[in-house]
Amino acid sequence: MRWIAYLVKCLLAGFVAMQVYYAVQIGLWISVDPSSTAFQRAERWRLCSWHWTCSVQSKWTPYDKISNNLKRAVLVSEDDIFFQHKGVRVEDMQKAWQKNQQQNQQKPQAGAKSKAVLRGGSTITQQLAKNLFLSSEQNYFRKGQELIITGLLELTLSKQRLFEIYLNSVEWGEGIFGIGAASEHYYATTPAGLDLDQAAALASALPAPKCFDKEQYCRKARIHFPTRQEFILENMGRVALAPIAQPKSSSKTAK
Structure with a gap:
């Protein structure tokens, strides 16, 4: 039984060391911009393998140089109360879990592989x-690790910094990462120059960016971009770009 206890201790030590690595890395990003992400590196390897030259595009843009139109559009598309919550929307996660439970209980079609x-x-x-x-x-272990990292991000970085890193690292098409590369690729403009329609179009792409960029990736994507773009345009005015200040309580009684 000793070897089992030793193995468990080694696994726990490795897990703790990994969390410390994540925490240190996130701490550096308070003042240093991430050079790349795990997803970017995986895509670079998929598209370019060992080649020195690669079509992957990425261009960092400071937060204040990004159009507010784009910021509002992305919030509507992906997380409309981002500046109000603490990293996790429990109700939405419960709904997603229930939806997946229902999906997993359905009988798979002939020849199809069941997958959680x-x-x-x-x-x-x-x-x-x-x-x-x-x-x-996509599995529950990865989801658990994601929640731990989410907590570290929220504890260490400001909401504005989190949003800045997100806008500069999220995928916007095959080999296109960040709003700097996306605005140049699709509209030959800078992130500051994006108008309402352009911002809404780019935000509508986020759930299926490869499909938005190339039709060959649309077989698995169930999204109608014009409809989503219209929804985003209709709701951009209601989202906040900063935390909403809570009113201060006063002990004085109004006369």
Whole structure:
């Protein structure tokens, strides 16, 4: 039994060391911009392998140089109360879990492989945690690690910094990462120059960016971009770009 106890201790030590690595890395990002993400590196390897030259595009843009149109559009598309929650929307996660339970209980069609899938319910911080450190593989262990990293991100970085890193690292098409590369690729403009329609179009792409960029990736994507774009345009005015200040309580009684 000693070897089992030793193995458990080694696994626990490895797990703790990994969390410390994540915490240190996140701490550096208070003032240093991430050079790449785990998802970017995986895509670079998929597209370019050992080639020195690669079509992967990425261009960092400071937060204040990104159009507010784009910021609002992304919030509507991905996480409309990002600046109000603490990293996780429990109700949305419960709905996503119930949806996946129902899906997994359905009988698979002939020749189809059954597969447990986690989808939906992720906040911008959770998406960022996955993109920065984890793979696109979907399972409950990865989801648990994602939640730990989400907590570290929320504890260490400001909401504005989290949003800045997200906008500069999220995928916007095959080999296109960050709003700097996306605005140049699709509209030959800078992130500051994006108008309402352009911002809404780019935000509508986020659930299926490869499909938005290339039709060959649309077989598995169930999304109608014009409808989503219209929804985003209609709701951009209601989202906040900063935490909503809570009114201060006063002990004085109004006369």
